[in-house]
Amino acid sequence: MRIGIVTLAAVLLAACASNEVANKPAELADVETPEVKFKRAWSKDVGAGSAGKFAALVPLVVDTRVFTADAKGRIRALDTGAGATLWSKSTDYRFVAGPGLGNGQVLLGTLDGEVVAFDTVTGEERWRTVVDAEVLAAPVEGGGRVVTRTVDGRVFGLDADNGEREWEFNRAAPALTLRGLSDPLVRGGNTIIGLDTGHVISLDTRTGDVDWEQLIREPTGRSELERIVDVDAQLLLDDGRLFTASYGGELVVLSAVTGREIWRRNLQSYTGMAVNGDQLYVTDAAGTVWALDVVTGAAIWDQSDLSYRGLTQPVWFRGNLIVGDYEGYLHVLSPADGRVIGRSRPARDAIRATPRIEGERLYVLATDGTLAALETVPVEP
Numbered sequence: 127m128r129i130g131i132v133t134l135a136a137v138l139l140a141a142c143a144s145n146e147v148a149n150k151p152a153e154l155a156d157v158e159t160p161e162v163k164f165k166r167a168w169s170k171d172v173g174a175g176s177a178g179k180f181a182a183l184v185p186l187v188v189d190t191r192v193f194t195a196d197a198k199g200r201i202r203a204l205d206t207g208a209g210a211t212l213w214s215k216s217t218d219y220r221f222v223a224g225p226g227l228g229n230g231q232v233l234l235g236t237l238d239g240e241v242v243a244f245d246t247v248t249g250e251e252r253w254r255t256v257v258d259a260e261v262l263a264a265p266v267e268g269g270g271r272v273v274t275r276t277v278d279g280r281v282f283g284l285d286a287d288n289g290e291r292e293w294e295f296n297r298a299a300p301a302l303t304l305r306g307l308s309d310p311l312v313r314g315g316n317t318i319i320g321l322d323t324g325h326v327i328s329l330d331t332r333t334g335d336v337d338w339e340q341l342i343r344e345p346t347g348r349s350e351l352e353r354i355v356d357v358d359a360q361l362l363l364d365d366g367r368l369f370t371a372s373y374g375g376e377l378v379v380l381s382a383v384t385g386r387e388i389w390r391r392n393l394q395s396y397t398g399m400a401v402n403g404d405q406l407y408v409t410d411a412a413g414t415v416w417a418l419d420v421v422t423g424a425a426i427w428d429q430s431d432l433s434y435r436g437l438t439q440p441v442w443f444r445g446n447l448i449v450g451d452y453e454g455y456l457h458v459l460s461p462a463d464g465r466v467i468g469r470s471r472p473a474r475d476a477i478r479a480t481p482r483i484e485g486e487r488l489y490v491l492a493t494d495g496t497l498a499a500l501e502t503v504p505v506e507p
Contacts, residue, residue, distance in 0.1 A: 151434045151452070152413070154469070160505055162446055162458040162468030167487060167499040168209035169472065174198045175495035176478075180305050182223040182262055184479040185491045186232065193232050193246070195221040196495055201232065201244060206484065209499065213249040217242075222260065226309070228267020229286040233274075235261025241274045241282075243289060253289035257282050262305070268312035269331040275307050281319055283334050293334030297321055302350040304358055304373055304396060311361040311368075313382055318368065320357030326370050328385060338385035343374035359408075360398030360439055360480070367420070369406060371395040377408065379423070391423040398439030398480065400447065405461065407440045407447055415440060415449060415459060429464035432457060439480040443488050444502055450477030454492055456500075472498035 173196030176183060186193040191212065195201040199217040204210065219242060223235035231243040231252055239259045243252040259276035265284075266273055271292060272284040279299035283292045299322045308320040317331045324344060328337040345353035355374030362369040368382040377393040380386060394411040401407070405426060406418045413433040417426040436452035440459075446467070447459040454475055458468030473492030482489040488500045 149412070149434045151436075152430075152432055154455070155431065155466075157466055157469050160468045161460070163503050163505050164456070164468070164470040164472075164488075164500045165503045166472065167501050169496065169498040170204065170209045171495055172196065172202050172204070172491075172497045173200045173495045175475070175491075176493045179222075181221070182264065182306065182479075183221060183491070184224070184264070185482050185489045185497060186225040186227055187482045187484040187489055188227055188246075189484075191246070192489060192497070192499075193225045193227075194491065194497060195225055195232075195234050197221060197237075201225070201234070201249065203232075203246070203249060204497075206487070206499065209497075215244070215249045215251075217251075223262050223307075224264040226264040226266045226272075228265075228272060229270075231267070231286070233265040233267065233272060235263065235265055235274060239276065241265050241272065241284060241289065243272070255284055255289035255291065263307035264309045266310045266312050266317070268317060269315055271331050273310045273312065273317045273329075273331060275310060275319065277303075277307065279322060281310070281317075281329065281334070283331065292332075295327075295329060295334050295336075297323060297325075297327075299323070300345070300350075300353070300355075302354060304354060304356045306356075306358045306396065308358050308360050308398075311363060313363060318361055318363075318382070320359070320361055320370060322356045322358075324355030324357065324372055324374055326357055326361070326368070326380065326385070328382075340378075340380055340385040340387065342370050342378045343372035343376040345374070356396065358396045362399045362401060364401045364420075369399050369401065371399065371408065373411065377418075377423070379420075389421075389423045391418070397437065400440045400442050402442045402461065407442075407461075409437045409440055409449060413437050415447070415464060417461070417464060427464040429459060429466070431466060436476060436478070438477060441481050441483060441488075443481075443483055444486075448481055448488065450479075450481060450490065452476040452478075454496075456481070456488075456490065470500065472496070472500060
């Protein structure tokens with residue numbers, strides 16, 4: 127079954143590539159009067175990155191440390207101050223997801239169906255568990271369990287101390303899906319998961335029992351491509367509201383406690399969202415960035431000047447909205463009207479990982495393994 131899924135995924139990737147050719151990425155217009163500029167605090171080569179393949183590898187920033195991993199098995203811990211290496215380990219693992227954090231451990235998923243935990247202080251391997259299928263979402267920890275997802279539709283609860291399997295939830299994936307999974311979202315004693323079936327479920331983190339389940343998008347259409355409804359956009363929790371989005375074309379806001387639907391609107395996304403105050407920001411599948419009213423879902427503005435540039439999930443940084451793109455650019459958007467008010471190019475390869483924020487710095491990881499720590503600088507009139 128796994129072979130069939132991989133074959134169909136390859137067909138989908140080819141179709142997506144064809145679609146990108148048909149939809150030419152927007153050419154960048156100069157930002158004539160920048161309102162935001164960046165300076166590079168430091169930049170480091172942290173390995174092979176995704177090694178030319180799709181991987182859900184992101185920088186993990188915790189207090190004064192940054193953790194990274196690459197597709198060739200190297201894992202690093204850096205000091206946030208100047209980017210100095212605290213420790214570095216070479217392994218035989220083929221990492222594709224993570225790092226996640228929990229229980230004093232850096233958690234990673236592999237192409238070969240393994241979850242591996244490393245000590246955050248020393249980098250020594252603590253445990254390894256085989257889950258039989260590729261782990262393409264960052265493992266997360268909560269309530270003494272490490273929750274991890276595999277591409278074939280299964281969710282596992284592992285003992286955070288030794289990696290032993292405690293429970294398994296299985297919801298078979300459709301024949302054709304996007305290559306990617308949203309990370310589990312731990313909330314109190316529950317873990318919320320977006321499924322490739324178009325559903326969102328809340329599981330008891332300790333037992334794996336289903337607390338509630340909600341349909342985001344029902345598969346429709348005659349072809350397998352038309353029936354793709356993956357909830358791959360990163361789930362967003364804010365003030366008791368759960369923001370979800372399906373590639374099938376629905377953005378739905380739920381009660382995080384009960385799963386009750388609050389509002390929905392037609393919008394196709396597979397990256398994720400950001401929220402600040404009374405506005406929700408989302409990047410859609412065509413590369414348009416939207417600002418929506420968090421209470422009603424009504425559109426406030428949309429920005430299409432960056433269409434088909436492979437935009438990341440938007441992040442809120444120092445009063446503005448930031449997205450990365452396939453050529454290594456960061457774009458700064460005004461939250462008032464969506465205008466592009468700044469731009470920087472910290473890397474020459476694609477930025478697919480959502481930029482991370484810690485204090486006054488923005489941390490950006492490109493697919494070639496370039497990690498940059500950026501700060502904003504005053505702009506003279």
